[in-house]
Amino acid sequence: MKLKHTFSAFLLGITAFAFSGCQSVLDETPRTAFTIDYFKTQDGLQSAIYTAYAGLRYDFGPIGAMVLGNVGTDEFTYGDQGASGQTLECGIYSISPTNGAIGTPWNRNYSNINLCNAVVEFAPNVTMDATNKSKLLGEARYLRAMYYLLLVENFGAVPLDLGSGDLKFNSTPSCTFRRNDPDLLKKNFQSMIDDLLFATENLPDQRPAGEYRLAKGAALHLLARVYTYRAYSAVKQATDFQSAYDTAKKLIDGKAKYGTDLLQDFGDIHKEGNDYNKEILFAVERLPLNNIANEVVNPSSDFDQKVNISCNMFVSNYTSVTKNGVTLFPVRVLQYGRPLRQFCPTRWTLDVAFADKLNDSRFNNTFRDAYPIATFYTAGSSDYTKYVADMAAIGFALGDTAFYIAPTDAIAKTLKAANKKYVIYSPSETYSNQNRANNIYPALRKYEAVNRNSYQDISGRPFVASKFSEVYLLAAEAAMALGKNAEAAQYINVLRDRAAYRSGLSATELANRRAKIQVSASDITLDFILDERTRELCGESIRWPDLAMRGKLVDRAKKYNPDVTNLQSFHLLRPIPQSQLDATCETVKSQYQNPGYN
Known part of the structure; x- marks a missing residue:
């Protein structure tokens, strides 16, 4: 979404753990303070949604977020300038609970979850156009699911109760750490699925051209991913792969309805100047050369906060x-x-x-x-x-x-x-x-x-969070799990047909190249699909959760990345940040730490 004017932090958009709120940019009159009553107005609800959109900048683009998504996997190791601090710790799996990268999603996501809770709680009683209200609620519930997924894929089970009850808006800081429910991970997944199912029914069919407002395609994509992740988890449901398959197929078969498709040329997907193409279902927005809108103080020296580096x-x-x-x-x-x-x-x-x-x-x-x-x-x-x-x-x-x-x-x-x-x-x-x-x-x-003022500067481009091509990979993976390898190969071959394309090839040469990279049912395994995910999605900050959530991190990182010297099975989860444990009023704080980090 195009965000233009600086907007002050929501003073009541606080987490259960007394973390600070985040700043947003809105096409609104700047305000300095809010009461709960403001959230019970149409302007207040819209402001909360804008803030929740902008909060994703903490999770897509800064150095810490990119470290979490890429380093210590089969795809990427650390470079020579990453051989210290948070990058090195994650690259060799010597991760401290004080690591800055792991602190970002924990410290930032809950305030935005709380804002989404406010919208979901108060919107039903606000007088406004019914269609706009449904869209607003759809956005809130997608964003809440996204924020929770970013937490669950790093830390495992995380609190749904921020101090006022599960998924309730909380206005009173609390030091209670509600993480000891044995069914919490199950509830985490179910809440994400419920939110995304709602979003698939209530968001617009298509996103607007030239801006990243949420639409049904992004919700269907994320829902298919969440079903897939749950299918590999300790709380898996027998129907998860079927649900992932059905959801992905719905988007693929309905691509015209949802305004998406694969581009002809793979190289055009991430091409600068083509940032709003139809293959990208959702991206976290920035505007070129607009540091105010992007909430960047110093584009040459800021590496974290909300920058896209x-x-x-x-x-x-x-x-x-x-x-x-x-x-x-x-x-x-x-x-x-x-x-x-x-x-x-x-x-x-x-x-x-x-x-x-x-x-x-x-x-x-x-x-x-x-x-x-x-x-x-x-x-x-x-x-x-x-x-x-x-x-x-x-x-x-x-x-x-x-x-x-x-x-x-x-x-x-x-x-x-x-x-x-x-x-x-x-x-x-x-x-x-x-x-x-x-x-x-x-x-x-x-x-x-x-499109930057200096070669030192960070980027003003949107950061891709959801691509239509991944839907084919999720469909193939689910089909394989359901015993339909031939169909899985068909989905993979759609991507490979596109991958063979290069501008200037004759029809004959293109056909020859396509034939050489086609796969068959016998090629389809989980490892092959993970290989294909690298070819399609390399460097897009989802590799670590992709491997960890499927239980493949230790196997593949140890096999293909000699730098992961300390990697063990407990590293499938990150440590709970020490700052959170220190802020907890529980007597035995260590009981809330993930295994292996005490």
Whole structure:
């Protein structure tokens, strides 16, 4: 949704644990304080919803949220600049209850859950248009489910009672930690499912063009994911996979009704300037070059709070590359990002998951392995003129390839023997969890952001939270669990047909490439589907929960990421933050900590 004007924090939007509320941006007159009565008005309800939308920025885009979603998995290890603090702790599984990354969802989500509780509790008695009221309630219940899912997938069972009863709005800070109900996880899942079922019936069929307001497609997608997660949990229901299948199929079969579809070109999904395309069901909104609307104080130095720093997190040290003693990128380039070097792809990601880099376009549309000559300097400036001259002196013009990371050592050897003018790196020469001698590696390109004032700045792009392509993966997984592997293969092949597409291919060549990457029923296993999820969703901050919720984290991370040296089965849950335990008035605080962290 397009958010424009600064809005003060809800003073009564507090959690049961006395955490602070969050700031929102609204197209409203700024206010400084509220009473409960304000929530009993149409303006108050709408303000609460806007605040709950904006609160998702804490969970999608800042460094802590991205650490939780990506590091310590089969996909990504930590880069050399991530070899300390919260990134390293999560990367090697030496996680302290004081880790900053785990504190973010705990400290931020409950205040927004409480606002959603207020809307659900007070809206039925507020006089307003019935259609708008239904939509408002649908938004509140989707958002509440999303906030709870972000907690459950990290911490397991979490309180539904914030001090006034399960899913009730609470206006009085409480130090009681209501987490000892043996049925709490079951209640967590059921509350999310109930909320999302309501959202699928009461949200609009389609989201507005050019803004991210919730619609039924996003609700159906999240509902299918929640059913899938519950199917692997200790509180699974016999019908979960069937429910996940039915929900995903409803969205796929009804894609025209819900205003969504797969794009023809995989590379267009995350392309800057195409942020509101029909494949994206929901994203957490930011506006380019609008730090006020995005609630960013310092775009060059803020890494946490509500920033979207994704454009810089996966970037290797491209500014260190030289040719004949000349630095090819003496200043950072907007498109290539700030080389923060926090996350580095594992060798499994580069060499196994994306083994076919010819017939499947997803590697080239996910990672940047070639860097053309470019500069931040303005054309006509003295710095620009000098840079162009310096590059010309060593045989480069703007747009020429400066360096290339070859897919195999053999290809790199051949290119080097051909005396290519650009710098060539073989996989064995790049940084990975097997080699730390060189800080160059293919960088995730999905989040590249040119529309920034400085190469130091964070991104003003929306952060994708829900994509139609994942619905096909969920449908395939559910079909497999139901014994319908042939149908599962059909869903996978829809994505693979699209993956074969590259602009400029002849019809014959496209058909040949599609044929080479088709799968059959015998290929379908859970591990294969998880591999396919990497190819389709790599780097999108859902890998850790995907593995943990399916019980595959230990197996796959240990197999494919040598850096996870301390990983054990209890790491399927994060520790409850120490700040929460300290604030609890219970005598035996340790009883509320997750196993393995006491």
